Amino acid sequence: MVDASTRSRPAWLQQYELVGKIGEGTYGLVFLARSKLPSNKGVHIAIKKFKQSKEGDGVSPTAIREIMLLRECDHENVVKLVNVHINHADMSLYLAFDYAEHDLYEIIRHHREKLSISINTYTVKSLLWQILNGLNYLHSNWIIHRDLKPSNILVMGDGDEQGVVKIGDFGLARIYQAPLKPLGDNGVVVTIWYRAPELLLGAKHYTTAVDMWAVGCIFAELLTLKPLFQGIEDKSTHNPLQLDQLDKIFKVLGHPTPDKWPTLNNLPFWQTSRQRMQGPKNEISVLHQVVQTSQKSPAYDLLSKMLEYDPCKRISAAQALEHEYFRCEPVPGRNALVPIQPNDKVVGYPQRPVDFSADFECSGSQPPQMVTSSHAVNNSAAASVTAPRPMPQQIPLVSMQRLPPYGLAGQAGMPGLTANNLSVPRGPSQPPHQQQFRRLN
Amino acid sequence: MADFQTSSHHDRWILNPQALVEKRRGSNQRAIAALKKYGATRVEVQADGSLAYPGAPIAEDGPVGEKLPEPLVVDEEILIQRFYEQKIQQVCAAFSFPHKIQATAILYFKRFFLNWSVMEHDPKQIMLTCIYISCKVEEFHVSAEEFGKGIQQDPQAVLKNELCLLQGLNFDLIVYGPYRSLEGFIFDMENFFHAKDEAFLEKLKDLKEAAIFVADKLMLTDAALQFPPGQLALAALQDANLEEKAVDFDRYLRSIADRQHEKLSYLELLECLNSVLEKVKSVRPVNEDDVKRIDRKLKYCRNPSLQDENKKRERKSKHKTKRSSQDAE
Known part of the structure; x- marks a missing residue:
């Protein structure tokens, strides 16, 4: 018998071998996986799953920001977005990053x-x-x-x-x-x-x-x-x-x-x-x-x-x-964890805890607090991801002014969408103008 | 990056005319092939991410007595696209969205329909989703409900295509319109021409407004896919200045050629601007009747059963007219 959930699995999932769950937040979950692609076989990848936004507004603005900025970024000290995948079954987005252990x-x-x-x-x-x-x-x-x-x-x-x-x-x-x-x-x-x-x-x-x-x-x-x-x-x-x-x-x-x-x-x-x-x-x-x-x-x-x-x-x-x-000794190096001085002790840091019981898809629909298994919950952080910490929470990032729901029928035009509450004065902020010329070509 | 020179826009989305022709022909041919194979062109994304053609496969010898709908040719696709690009400008204006949003939405729309045919994905719905996503990207949040309300559409119709659109854009979301460059150039002109007196500053302001108007037209052409935003902005200024006669544009352009870090000479730059403006001049206004005719073809391609229903309805209504005329007798 073919399980319905297996049948509708996105094809791209076959690129990865799931290791387990390493973090979760309001946006969704983070998984650790190994790449199965011949080009980087066995390489660890952190996969951040974004659920649809709760407000009924589709793809969450957080996911949009991450994708749009990281698609453009290319720097050794900025996390690398390797791939973006879509799961049409639950309309979720999966962002694949190079995995960072610490x-x-x-x-x-x-x-x-x-x-x-x-x-x-x-x-x-x-x-x-x-x-x-x-x-x-x-x-x-x-x-x-x-x-x-x-x-x-x-x-x-x-x-x-x-x-x-x-x-x-x-x-x-x-x-x-x-x-x-x-x-x-x-x-x-x-x-x-x-x-x-x-x-x-x-x-x-x-x-x-x-x-x-x-x-x-x-x-x-x-x-x-x-x-x-x-x-x-x-x-x-x-x-x-x-x-x-x-x-x-x-x-x-x-x-x-x-x-x-x-x-x-x-x-x-x-x-x-x-x-x-x-x-x-x-x-x-x-x-x-x-x-x-x-x-x-x-x-x-x-x-x-x-x-x-x-x-x-x-x-x-x-x-x-x-x-x-x-500039003064010791000068900084690329490998921050292993000092060049021979008499300095190398510290072994613990690996990120992994919840091996998690599954790519089914755990995605659970609310974050539902996860019961083991040690992973309290201190799991992930590559490029912040797991919730026992520390002060941030204020909601998009404090949208929710307008009262409209009765949809029979209201013509665009009430509530007048110049007053939607248009915005163009900020006076000018970039240094030499920046403008770099756009010429 | 957030600087055009190192952006995905610069690296992946400035295309030469030949590439545009090939991409559009490719999408058009794929849709026509689907029409022949499945009897309909529309594409649906399945839960597993694969594409499905809802039309049933047609037997080798073809449907008996049934005629396949006539597919759109590339030029017709372009015309329909232009029609919806204008719609984007209208919708954004009606919402009083900042200019940046319509420019972003139009570029999304153009990019999406390089990879897909309008016969495969409904351009009207894609247009709405383009506007909705540009609002998110430009940090100008409008809820799907508010947006749907304003355009009198079901918010679900707007949301439904979000992932499909993101994928069609290759997840490259930062785009550069000409408007900000335009402001930069005006600002630079103030310095370059040592603008001090009110009258001249006023002239520059008029020039800017006129140039924005030209830039709006530029955005409806292939120039937006072929030239960097700085050149689009300069071309718009050059064209606007013909009427406004605010500045010695030639002198200004020479100074730009001298000051810029890139290797474009004054003449090369001038040639670029001319080819941008040629695009604008070659644009014919979209004729409503043409749009209606092509749109009807489009509907049948996407959903041939409509054609049958329509025929039935025509037959019925003829029948009815007959009967009612009989009744009247």
């Missing part, structure tokens, strides 16, 4: 909980340099990632690319060259611990500086194995003002002043936050104590430039790559 969330956790030793300087430096290198590529191509955090920074396991960093998860990324809408319009998105202060204070426009703030937070976390600013998210409000998060930042870096950050007074929530935050307003930074690094060290200098309050003064990825920190 991510910074797991690496940091392993050091903190299992080894109780810090990550060696060579590894920290190599990881940071490669993150910046990937980010510089994205920023110079007009892409803001907007959701950098340790679990989105992937590191390749054994193989040709061992120890190479890949920036993953472009579900929230944006092209900022030609925004039709102010970029802030879709709800604030960067996970709260890594969220830049200007966003917390209500800035409407994202800039590349928000990614640099996040890299600063990640840098500090690599040094101390603890998130730098662990604020508690106030989920009761859609308001981007997160007082606890601001409080955590101000306690380490000191309170910002309009003196050092001239546009501070223009930010919507600056006054409110001042009024609502009690206690003395110390302006002195204790960052060097928190990360236990000398204020004179290149590492501290770079870190403090990434955690500069004023986004205009914050160091860029391109500038950071030129920083002295990367």
Whole structure:
């Protein structure tokens, strides 16, 4: 007897041998598979399955963003989208990526909980340099990632690319060259611990500086194995003002002043936050104590430039790559996991847990919390994928203003779709105009 | 990437005229072959991703007494496509969508129907899905329900073809229209001509508006598949300037040829712009009667049973007229 589900299996599934499930999120599931194609037989592939959006709007905007940006990206430090497949049976999309065995969330956790030793300087430096290198590529191509955090920074396991960093998860990324809408319009998105202060204070426009703030937070976390600013998210409000998060930042870096950050007074929530935050307003930074690094060290200098309050003064990825920190010993290398110094110990990191009971298709229709099997659930992250973490959640990424459902019959024309609520002033944002000429040919 | 030079648009979707002819002929021939084999041209995607032709296979010796519908020729396909491309502009204007969205939607539509024949996939539905997906890509979210409501169509009809369209576009979703380049050039002209006085700035503004109008027409031609957005924008400006006489365009073009990093000389650039504008001039307005006639052919190709039903209905209504005239007597 032929099982109906087998019969309707998409033909492309035969390219892969399923290993198991390695992650899940609101968008869908992530699988680990081995390629069966002769060209890269046995190579591990992470396959991210996107379900149809819940709102009855077809392909989710997250999937669209990932596909459109990653189809265009080609850089050693950006995750590689190998293929896109369609399952017409349930109208889902499968994105196939090169598989990365590790991510910074797991690496940091392993050091903190299992080894109780810090990550060696060579590894920290190599990881940071490669993150910046990937980010510089994205920023110079007009892409803001907007959701950098340790679990989105992937590191390749054994193989040709061992120890190479890949920036993953472009579900929230944006092209900022030609925004039709102010970029802030879709709800604030960067996970709260890594969220830049200007966003917390209500800035409407994202800039590349928000990614640099996040890299600063990640840098500090690599040094101390603890998130730098662990604020508690106030989920009761859609308001981007997160007082606890601001409080955590101000306690380490000191309170910002309009003196050092001239546009501070223009930010919507600056006054409110001042009024609502009690206690003395110390302006002195204790960052060097928190990360236990000398204020004179290149590492501290770079870190403090990434955690500069004023986004205009914050160091860029391109500038950071030129920083002295990367020129002094040990210099960063391509394989971040294996130090070149012979006396440095090589740390073996655990492999990503795999739920072997999962199936490509049938588990796809289950809600994420339905999975019961084994250890895989709590700590499974995936290549290019963020599994849900026991940490503050992000605010919904597309806060669409849902219009009330229409009675479909008999209403002619386009009510509710007048110039007022759909058309948008063209942003004044001009790219540097030499960019225009590069389009000529 | 998000820079045209390194984009999928630059690498995979700037095609020469010969390639366009071949692709269109290929799609047209495939649809005609399906018509001969299955008696209908429309294609449906099965759950496993394979394609199915809902028409039943026709026996070797062909259907007795039944005549196959007449298929569309390539030029007719192009005409139908142009008709729906204009519709895209109209729908986007009615929704007050930003210009970028209609440019993206038109390019999606053009690209899709290089790989498929209008006899295989319903151009009207594909057109709607093109607009809907461009809205998603350009971060201008409109729900399927709102969109369906606005065009008085079932949202499901819009959603149904989403995956098929994405696949037909080879998942290359970032496209570059001429409008942003156009703004860049106007901005650059302000500097180049040291625009200071109000009157001149006003002239440039008029030039821009006129050029946008030309660019809209350009988007309806093959130029959009053959030339990079910067050249489309320059061509639109050149053409608009003939009327507006705002600037010494020739001088400006020479300066562009000098300043750009690529190897295009002034003369080569001028030649490109001329061939872009020739495309616009060769466009004949779409004649409604032609569209109706071809659309009828198209419907029968896609679904020959309609032809039979239509005949029956004609017979019936003739019968009815006869009877009612008899009644009247």
